[in-house]
Amino acid sequence: MTKKMTGGQAAVEALRAEGTSHVFGLIGSATMEMFDALYDAEDINFIGVHDERTGTHMADGFARMSGEAGVILAGQNGPGVTNLVTGLAQARAAYSPVVAIGGALASGHRYRDAFQEVDQDALFRPVTKKTWTATGADRVPEMFREAFREAMAPRRGPVMLNLPRDVLAAEAEYEPLQTRDQYRPYVAPGAAPQAVAQAADMLSKARQPVIIAGGGIKNTDGAGPCLSLAEALNCPVVTSPGHGDALPFDHPLNAGQMGPRGNIVASRLVKEADVILALGTRVGFNATFYSYDNINRDAQIIHVELEPTAIGRYFPAALGVLADAPTAATQIREAVERINDRAVADAWTEGFKSERAAYLAKRDAEAQVDAMPIHPSGLFKTLRDVMPRDAAVTMDAGTLCLQATDALNYYHPRSLFTPLDFGLVGFSFAAGLGVKLAAPDRPVISLMGDGGFGMTVSELSTAVDYGINTVTVVMNNRCWGAEKAYQRDFFGERYIGANISSPPFDKLAELYGAKGYKATTLDEMAQAIEDALDCGKPAVIDTDVDPAALYSFRRDSFKHRGG
Template identity: 75%
Template sequence: MKKLTGGQAAVESLKAEKVEQVFGLIGSATMEMFDALYDASEINFVGVHDERTGTHMADGYARASGNAGVILAGQNGPGATNLVTGLGQAAAAFTPIVSIAGALSSSHVYRDAFQEVDQQALFSPITKKTWTATGADRVPEMFREAFRVAMTPRKGPVQLNLPRDVLSATAEFPAFQKPRAYRSQSVPAGAADAIAQAAELLRNAERPVIIAGGGIKNTGGHVQAMELAETLNAPVVTSPGHGDAVPFDHPLNAGQMGPRGNPVASRLVREADVILALGTRIGFNATFYSYDNINEDAAIIHVELEPTAIGRYFPIEVGIWADAPTAAVQLRAAITSMNKRAEVEAWTGAYKSERVAYLATRDEDAATDVLPIQPSGLFKALREVLPKDTAVTMDAGTLCLQATDALNYWHPKSLFTPLDFGLVGFSFACGLGVKLAQPERPVVSLMGDGGFGMTLSELSTAVDHKINTVTVVMNNKCWGAEKAYQRDFFGGRYIGADISSPRFDKVAELYGAAGFRAQTLDEMREAIEAALVCGKPAVVDVAVDPAALYSFRRDSFKHRGG
């Protein structure tokens, strides 16, 4: 038995979980925990400037590493409320984050005390589970439960509230348990009858398509998915935000589908007679819940690890509750022949020709000789200059939404986006977390000038901790998506759409980072190449045409006759 404070027990719990990085902002409510971290040499504490952006760092770290990200808000009240946006983002992306916040002393609850907020109620809707510790002796138990819940499929964020008196109290503790003592070690396989039924549908398909989603990307299941695709000779499309689920250079990879995807992949899903959805909800961003984006007559085979997602938005022929890569292996073993081989070869052959033509046209039509810089030219230049092992992070917004399918993702787990939360201000901070998880990879973060303006204080974090990412600020001096809607559907009655910013390259230099400015594509190429090898965090401020705006959600404004 060992006598420890609750704060010391919290840090011992992190050590037992083999936590290597803790992101956080110091505060008086958790001083016992920070004091214990001082002696925890195996844990790197990354002090941030805002709890929201710290949570995005933990999000990127978790996605890239496969481990839970940890964020520590040192202060109750405002320190805790600043976590909300980051945890809402993590919940939408199913990112495993263990969020820890100081909490009011137990004896002060319900007394309108200083910085009092009902944190239990605040976090419950945006986490898988929220706990408020009731005693120092229960701190290890709650940490074990927090990591277990965060890492159990479907993964997601959890919140631990640690009252001041709990952290300062002492208790006797036995040896801290290792994760293997309470962590699930297996995933479900598809039921034999469901696999057989699905295999029969695929054997008789004339126009099969596989949709690869987060259940393939996040598990590293691209090998199993593409081996099944090769067996079927079926094109693979990726769900939005998961354009890196399978390697770009595989001839069966059609790219991102849906209203924001490319025309080749989107057509395949609209015309397929059998759709195998592997680890995707077939949800909003993929379809807008509309048969405009998926063939109403197709037989859908839906493979998902989350049983409530199966058949939720579209009627299905077969539902398979299973780990997506495991089900792909099962299906491949069950499919010994294709009954409509000639038809499938014609379908896939036509797709391959269309895909090659599309990629060639994408390059040929890119506007590379005009100023100001156009998005198509910018994306072509990025395709040319980024190393193949680059990890790319993105914000929401019109330029980043275009970029999700305009760049080439050669290795799975190369694209990190806000996904369904549509968050601006995510990319730069997320990239810092990705870089800490995979320090050997180049990390490039794409942002608009508005989003970067929200988060640039974390340049200090990047400089202080030598987290050398490259942030490309696509500077069009406006909130682009909203300005496009005001232009297209509200008669150009602009309000709040235009913004001004300092030169971000100069701001970066003031923080001690490297700054570059580009007003032509040649300058941008040179700047990114220099930024990647400069040995510092770097910011490339790129002047993009403010008039190059695109309305993505035209369906939202049908009532205005647009």
């Protein structure tokens, strides 16, 4: 039986067929038919945001935590949709499946310099997997199916679907809509048997093997297969930057995050390994800076990836394996045979375990817990001590959050959410709101600098209005820390634009109807975290952090200055 609906009603029915539970958005006149249909959709929670950019970060966080597509609706063409650009560029860098829906001009008004006209297709092509415009009301369900299929297909990423006013207003007869299980069933592809046998042989013969676990392990809940293989080989595992939660922190073979922004133990393993199994990672910029300073030039790399163009792209692969990472790990585990002559490899792993234990003990012992104002090392130790084991943590870019990435402990997959390669300031708080909606029973703690929180503070209204109770820790050093560090280290302390001022964020939170805390000591911070998690409201902790505790992470960028 067919059903007569407007394009706007069909759009909402298409979301329902996808099992969509939340839509983030900002109302606009271009999509009124769709908003009116959402009014009747009691099974879809609409979260009204204050800025389309931060709404996109919420959809991004929701997608990464849930494993499903996050949906953002920019109700207005022109300025409403242009605000999505930064958020979608961020989602693309993180391979996050965000479905962006934008209002668009009436079809008859295009190319006439109409009010709020911009070429939305051209604008979004560089920052999405696919961008297109619906051509008629009768094709709305088809194009929504294409949007979700494209966003969720490996490698995942954001898409942009523009909906002209006349398309949403027009009526059409529709066949019953297909559900997602009917039109995009998916079975993870395994590795070819020959590749499995070769990988197993290389790993069994390795004297100093290491596994790199990336997003292809984290985002598929693949810790079990990865660690089962590691245990069979008695082989250490490092995680790629931003994916320190891919494996439980306390597993004895977990070395933590590698690379220039990781820890010295994990980084050494990759620099000295003779065989590297890269599982679901590009071995890209954040992991290596594309430099053999951060990976052994002589290592044989077994590169397992779902994206064929990623295999061997930055470093030559001795063996490229086109497969789902945890599936391939299981296959290799079944093929691996422990041989008697493993003394060298076992000694390599035992040495790593001792070094890792010493590193963690030193990290705690050397944390500056009495410094005033608070030193980042002391703050991170306090967070390690008081954060619940199941906490999800979101972070911005910037010097303090980069220092924090490998300084906290993650015990569950999908516990760490960062901007990854896009390096975005202003991501964390909004993303945390999306993470919390995807996992309401888990505590969510968002770390930000004062600059980044100032960019996005208006979403406190969203948090309060919809009861999204996250805890945001504002590490307040009154500056743009990363850039100030570069000015200090490479430009003779010629500071310009580096220092900023902000209102008391704890008091500002109270004005929004949230709960605010001020912490000037680590004891106050520990108590504030516990109170904030129990307060039943969105909470903001404003803490003073030493403005001199800055670190230049991208020293490679300023080698020309002799620093």
